[in-house]
Amino acid sequence: MPSIKLYAGIYVVLFAFATAQVAVEFVGLLESAYWIGLGVILVLSLIKALFVAGYYQHLRYEPRSITFVVLSGLIVALVLTIASSYSIT
Amino acid sequence: MTDGSEPTPDGGYAGTGDELPAATGEGDHATTESHGLPPYGSVKRWLVTTNHKDVGILYTVTALFFLVFGGVLALLMRVQLFTPGSGILSPMGYNQTVSTHGLIMVFWFLSPFAFGFANYVVPLQIGAKDLAFPRLNSLSYWLYLFSGLLLGVSFFQGGTFAGGWTMYAPLNIPTYTPSIGASTAILALLLFVVSVTVSSVNFLTTMHRMRAEGLTFRRLPLFTWTILLTVWMMLFAFAALLAALVILSADRLVGTTYFASTSPGGSILWTHLFWFFGHPEVYIVFFPALGVMAETFQTFTGQRIVGRKWFIAAMVLVALQSFVVWMHHMFLTSINLQIKTLFMATTIGISLPFDLMVFSLIYTTIKGRVRFATPFLFTFGSLILFIVGGITGVFLGAVVLDYQFRGTYWVVAHFHYVMVGGVTALIGGLYYWFPKMTGKMYDEFLGKVHFVLYFVGFNLLYFPMFVAWETPRRVFEYPARLTAWHQLATVGGFILGASFLVMFYNLTKSLVDGEAADGNPWAYSTTAEWAVPSPPPLENFPGVPSYRSGSLDFLGGSPEVADGGEVTDGGTLTTHDAGTQAAHADEPESHASIWPFAIGVGAFFVFLGLSGLQEGSFAPGIAGGVYLTLALVGVAISAVSFVALGREHFHAPTGPFGESWPFEAIENTKLGVWIFLASDIVLFGAFIGTYVFIRISAGWTGWELVPGDPIPGLMNTYLLLTSSFTVILGLVAAEKKSRWGVVASMTTTILLGIGFLVNKGLERNHLFHEGIALSSNVRTSTFFLTTGLHAAHVIIGLLIAVYMLVRAWRGAYLENERPLEYFGLYWHFVDIVWLFLFPLFYIL
DSSP: OOOHHHHHHHHHHHHHHHHHHHHHHHTTHHHHSHHHHHHHHHHHHHHHHHHIIIIISOGGGSOHHHHHHHHHHHHHHHHHHHHHHHHTO | OOOOOOOOOSSOOOOOOTTOSSOHHHHHHHHHHSTTOOOTTSHHHHHHBOOHHHHHHHHHHHHHHHHHHHHHHHHHHHHHTTSSSOOSSOHHHHHHHHHHHHHIIIIIIIHHHHHHHHHHHHHHHHTOSSOSSHHHHHHHHHHHHHHHHHHHHHTTSSOOOOSTTTTOTTTTSTTTSOOHHHHHHHHHHHHHHHHHHHHHHHHHHHHHHOBOBTOOGGGOOHHHHHHHHHHHHHHHHHHHHHHHHHHHHHHHHTOOOTTSTTSTTHHHHHHHHHHHHHHHHHHHHHHHHHHHHHHHHHHHHTSOOTTHHHHHHHHHHHHHHGGGOGGGGGTTSSOOHHHHHHHHHHHHHHHHHHHHHHHHHHHHHHHSOOOOOHHHHHHHHHHHHHHHHHHHHHHHHSHHHHHHHTTBHHHHHHHHHHHHHHHHHHHHHHHHHHHHHHSEEOOHHHHHHHHHHHHHHHHHHHHHHHHTTTSBTTOSOOOGGGHHHHHHHHHHHHHHHHHHHHHHHHHHHHHHHOEEOOSOOSTTOOSGGGGSOSSOOTTOOSSEEEOTTSSOEEETOOTTTTTOOOOSSSSOOOOOOOHHHHTTTTSOOOOBOSHHHHHHHHHHHHHHHHTTEETTEEOSSHHHHHHHHHHHHHHHHHHHHHHHHHHSOOOOOOSOOSBOTTOTTSOHHHHHHHHHHHHHHHHHHHHHHHHHHHHHHHOSTTOOOSSSOSHHHHHHHHHHHHHHHHHHHHHHHHHTTOHHHHHHHHHHHHHHHHHHHHHHHHHHHHHHHTTOOTTSOHHHHHHHHHHHHHHHHHHHHHHHHHHHHHHHHTTTTSSOOHHHHHHHHHHHHHHHHHHHHHIIIIIO
16 A cells, blocks of 8 residues: 555645646647647546556556456447547548 | 266266255255245245345246236237238337337346346356345346336326337437336336446456356356356446436436437437447347357257357457447448448458357257257257348348348348347246256146247248338338238237247246256256256355366265265265355354335336426426425435445355456455446446537537636546545545544545535536526537536435445444445546546536
């Protein structure tokens, strides 16, 4: 199990990344380069999600099989989203 | 009946049973006097039981009731179709009959029928005393039953749903199907999906974690293999259907506009969501039938299945491929040609593993010595029907042919050959396991009469539909020159229906005064359920089952089998000391709980009450008041029942278990939570996917965000992130045995969660004052419903947190902090979802 210090450090990072996402909008990146801004914001969300799953849900310290269960659900959701969205392009 | 001399390794060796001193009476003795369960003759027994065998019987009997229900509807349709044009049903009556026939047969009959066997047989085959969560198993059944009753009620609320079993948009919204009964039918299906999800989590945990020692996946019986793959498919596929049904219910009850004809991509969206579930559903329905075929082919040919390893590999491949073929149901929609071509290729591809399985079964028959007992007649017949159904399906997988065949009776004939072909095998399974489940043998002659009538009736009913393929689906008008074929089909339908009268007579009479069946009435059966008495005792085995030696042994057996009587088919029963068995011997065990039933009743009233909602409010007057009252009564019953369930002392199977790969290091409840969360990922994934789909349809960059300001969303992100952190602090406090630390952390978590909801409420109020409502347009619908689903998760989390806070106040979780950890898994998941909803709905 990680220490409280590590948990607190992650909390600070999560807090900062959430703020950064709004900052990306406030500095006007979405208006000047929408798709780059979108990429940055979603990557920040992804990193936050990995921190929460990896440490708060301690997936990092669980057997890999649990990660595969989670990834299976994620892949299924992505297949549905990507293929259905592509089908109407 | 059996010489019991031939070992047929298939993960187990069957017992001959007749050598067992512990016969039927012993089993009855054990079940009537143990664990607080009333005797079988008592109605109360069936209301409180959580035992997997009882639940299996409940599923089987209830599913047969729905077979009759759906069958009568089918016969009404066949009578109507005897001549083209009008008949005994009104046009709307016919539409309702077609729709509910499909819904009942696919959802309320087929899968639950298979899961009657799965409930009864799988724990026996894997060497488990029961499922991992017996009360959840019982809950699954009651939710299933009450969802079916809800569908029945829908007929009396101005007519049930009449838009076809596929519920295509925009026919599925109140503009076209306005009756309250139509909403009730949708809600009934939603409740059914909840039942399936609970069941999937339970079966997956059980089958992965609770196998007997030595029972590796390589040795797992084929029926259990098929159920394992079925349940994995169910977990993900039904989550997509749940998303579709939640959205549809919102469109019908609170006025969102996802599927309105004015919404961009609305009708295509439904077909994506529905068929993403719907095609895996074909295999969800068919795999258990395949499992019954595999088991009975082995038993009645005396031959191990040819290419067992490849048979299993083919099934795994189909289970994976099943999620990438759904758009072949959409070749006539406006999806692009590239994706149609890709899905044509994947569809043709999925037929290849099936070819392998079919040849494996055929070759097994050729190599073995066939005995045409009733179960084998049905499963062999099923193979023939499936071959016809499979080949005719390949036509529909080709885009150009599908342009011609779609919407015709070719499709109807094809899928009935596949789906009812599967039913044929399951009927074989009913005869196969009837002696095990009842301790009585059915009448073999009447069984064969049933098969002949069934097979003749089946082909007379469905084959003419191929010939009369130009008949349009779902309507009762057709060209007059096809009348003779339809009349033949109607005659076939009645013969098929009559064949079931023979079955019901046979099974009922046999149950009352049939010949007693011993533990193993079949020669060459290969699985563990045949190594115990018929019916098995409450806890299934005379000791701890083990396959360590390569055959089935019972370790630490009870006195009546400890004398070394031979019970295995090719191996000798041996008894050894097993410390694991004795560990809980002195604990008072309870296997009875009324609360799953009570929750079922509560859910029934909640959903019935909700059906009265239109545009977010109940109609004024008495009717609206009645619906509101029903909903409130249902909520009250459910709330009390959930709390009582949580407080009840109940003994679920505890480890250590034999084989738990690949989850050896994880406790059952924790695995259950993770599996549930995986399905919740698909639920939210489908919601987010829906948002992405609609936004792409409307033009991504032209989309105007509903909240004009991201700051309220950011505040809520801070609140949720902080609440996740406080849950972690609570867990750390519990590990340090700090009672007040746990209480303070949980209290803070709850306050932060409430803060999140208050902030959301304020934001909504603000939006409403600006004239932005849920039903304004599809933009606002996606915003309010997706974040609303998330808020519902927060509310559920808060209710659990309040319950845990009360317990923590009394000093709970200091000795065992795992409940806090499992709550945290859920709460952090809700947090993660918000991490994506926030940018998608507030920033991008």
